[in-house]
Amino acid sequence: MIAGLVAAALVWEGYKAVGDPExxxxxxxxxxxxxxxxxxxxxxxxxxxxxxxxxxxxxxxWLVVAEACLFTLGITAAGFLAGALIGLLLxxxxxxxxxxxxxxxxxxxxxxxxxxxxLAPLIAGWGGTLMPAWATVSVxxxxxxxxxxxxxxxxxxxxxxxxxxxxxxxxxxxxxRTLVKLRxxxxxxxxxxxxxxxxxxxxxxxxxxxxxxxxxxxxxxLIIEYxxxxxxxxxxxxxxxxxxxxxxxxxxxxxALLELPLMRHRRHVEVVTL
Amino acid sequence: MTAVSVEGLTKIFNQGxxxxxxxxxxxxxxxxxGEFVSLIGPSGCxxxxxxxxxxxxxxxxxxxxxxxxxxxxxxxxxxxxxxAFQQAGLFEWRTVCRxxxxxxxxxxxxxxxxxxxxxxxxxxxxxxxxxxxxxGQLSGGMQQRVAxxxxxxxxxxxxxxxxxxxxxxxxxxxxLQSELLGIxxxxxxxxxxxxxxxxxxxxxxxxxxxMSARPGRITASIEVKLPSRDExxxxxxxxFEKITEVRQALRS
Numbered sequence: 001m002i003a004g005l006v007a008a009a010l011v012w013e014g015y016k017a018v019g020d021p022e023x024x025x026x027x028x029x030x031x032x033x034x035x036x037x038x039x040x041x042x043x044x045x046x047x048x049x050x051x052x053x054x055x056x057x058x059x060x061x062w063l064v065v066a067e068a069c070l071f072t073l074g075i076t077a078a079g080f081l082a083g084a085l086i087g088l089l090l091x092x093x094x095x096x097x098x099x100x101x102x103x104x105x106x107x108x109x110x111x112x113x114x115x116x117x118x119l120a121p122l123i124a125g126w127g128g129t130l131m132p133a134w135a136t137v138s139v140x141x142x143x144x145x146x147x148x149x150x151x152x153x154x155x156x157x158x159x160x161x162x163x164x165x166x167x168x169x170x171x172x173x174x175x176x177r178t179l180v181k182l183r184x185x186x187x188x189x190x191x192x193x194x195x196x197x198x199x200x201x202x203x204x205x206x207x208x209x210x211x212x213x214x215x216x217x218x219x220x221x222l223i224i225e226y227x228x229x230x231x232x233x234x235x236x237x238x239x240x241x242x243x244x245x246x247x248x249x250x251x252x253x254x255x256a257l258l259e260l261p262l263m264r265h266r267r268h269v270e271v272v273t274l
Numbered sequence: 275m276t277a278v279s280v281e282g283l284t285k286i287f288n289q290g291x292x293x294x295x296x297x298x299x300x301x302x303x304x305x306x307x308g309e310f311v312s313l314i315g316p317s318g319c320x321x322x323x324x325x326x327x328x329x330x331x332x333x334x335x336x337x338x339x340x341x342x343x344x345x346x347x348x349x350x351x352x353x354x355x356x357x358a359f360q361q362a363g364l365f366e367w368r369t370v371c372r373x374x375x376x377x378x379x380x381x382x383x384x385x386x387x388x389x390x391x392x393x394x395x396x397x398x399x400x401x402x403x404x405x406x407x408x409x410g411q412l413s414g415g416m417q418q419r420v421a422x423x424x425x426x427x428x429x430x431x432x433x434x435x436x437x438x439x440x441x442x443x444x445x446x447x448x449x450l451q452s453e454l455l456g457i458x459x460x461x462x463x464x465x466x467x468x469x470x471x472x473x474x475x476x477x478x479x480x481x482x483x484x485m486s487a488r489p490g491r492i493t494a495s496i497e498v499k500l501p502s503r504d505e506x507x508x509x510x511x512x513x514f515e516k517i518t519e520v521r522q523a524l525r526s
């Protein structure tokens with residue numbers, strides 16, 4: 001991971017060193033971005049900006065960005081949990097009743113093709129009356145997060161072999177006990193990648209949701225605010241973007257932590273032959 | 275009392291559709307208490323179907339199945355039998371011990387009791403040292419022994435086995451055959467054993483039931499009385515005679 005960060009930094013600074021400050025234009029189309037200080041400030045400028053106050057005499061930028069990230073993290077977590085729960089319930093229902101799978105799955109897929117921008121104003125309207133404003137953003141995050149969980153979990157719940165299901169039947173286990181003892185544990189290898197996708201989707205949903213509902217206090221809003229100052233203070237908007245990137249990594253890391261205790265059996269690989 | 279009684283059993287898959295298959299036609303079979311019966315026949319003769327009907331994993335089209343004096347569905351709910359398939363079918367996220375505990379867990383047996391029971395069963399199949407391992411760490415033969423231990427865990431009066439040694443090499447297979455006989459001698463279980471190996475059927479069984487395909491039905495029932503079921507038994511003239519008899523029954 002450290003190596004990845006170093007590589008990204010090297011690519012950034014490397015391109016800045018060799019790239020055309022006006023960008024590379026081919027047949028009238030700019031194929032590579034401008035490399036001047038206004039478009040791509042030096043990394044150390046961005047880091048330095050983090051330490052400087054936001055406005056003259058104000059709090060340092062890193063503190064503002066960190067607070068905004070925490071605010072968005074809360075929204076993301078709420079959206080992620082709600083989305084994951086809804087996804088799990090939908091998957092269990094679709095596994096249980098084939099008719100629900102056939103009827104519902106197309107709409108589950110359709111739900112993700114509806115542009116978020118079209119939904120956001122509607123959901124934003126719930127803020128203040130049905131729920132606090134931040135919760136509307138969580139709803140948008142959940143709306144994006146439930147999808148990979150529903151689809152991945154359905155696949156996982158259907159993964160046990162017919163022999164496994166027959167074995168449970170031979171033990172006179174009903175649907176619920178088969179779900180708990182066989183289908184759910186068998187679905188975990190499908191669930192964790194789905195949760196990672198859901199985590200990323202929840203972050204995107206929270207950031208985009210903040211922007212499109214106009215919710216203040218989060219990192220999404222901060223990116224918009226800082227980007228207005230991009231011409232005079234180009235490094236500032238990158239501090240907010242850096243914050244968003246760190247937030248994404250943090251969520252991915254937290255989801256990965258969930259996996260550790262539950263996938264112990266995957267780590268032993270040495271086969272004993274007797 | 276008989277362990278299994280099958281009367282006038284017929285099974286038609288996909289009845290009334292264009293892909294209708296008559297899998298079993300008018301099958302009668304009785305397995306006595308403590309008897310070891312093998313079902314043998316070419317693939318597609320319905321021997322696995324018959325086993326699944328006895329286990330109440332599928333429903334008969336006509337006819338009746340009685341296990342331990344009860345209708346098959348009731349016997350399944352009362353867990354009157356243990357079952358083992360060709361694939362060990364262990365749950366990879368459970369340790370060997372917890373796999374063997376599974377049927378006990380579903381019966382609501384207390385934790386301490388099922389732990390001691392599972393250890394006892396693993397002792398029986400010679401895997402006591404591997405209780406804490408995960409199935410992925412074991413070879414195919416060892417996994418199959420765990421599956422047998424799991425089938426035995428509830429100490430069922432009846433064992434149903436669907437080619438349990440089919441995927442194993444000859445040496446492992448012969449050792450497990452001897453182990454299985456030893457276990458049955460200790461527990462007094464009746465066994466219905468599906469196989470497509472003539473020598474395996476003759477060596478293990480008190481009776482070999484020969485089936486033919488399309489439609490599946492029973493064509494012969496051959497009693498086997500070996501002097502002993504060990505290496506001496508495998509060399510006995512009667513062993514070879516019975517193998518020839520079963521082979522001829524399969525051909526006709």
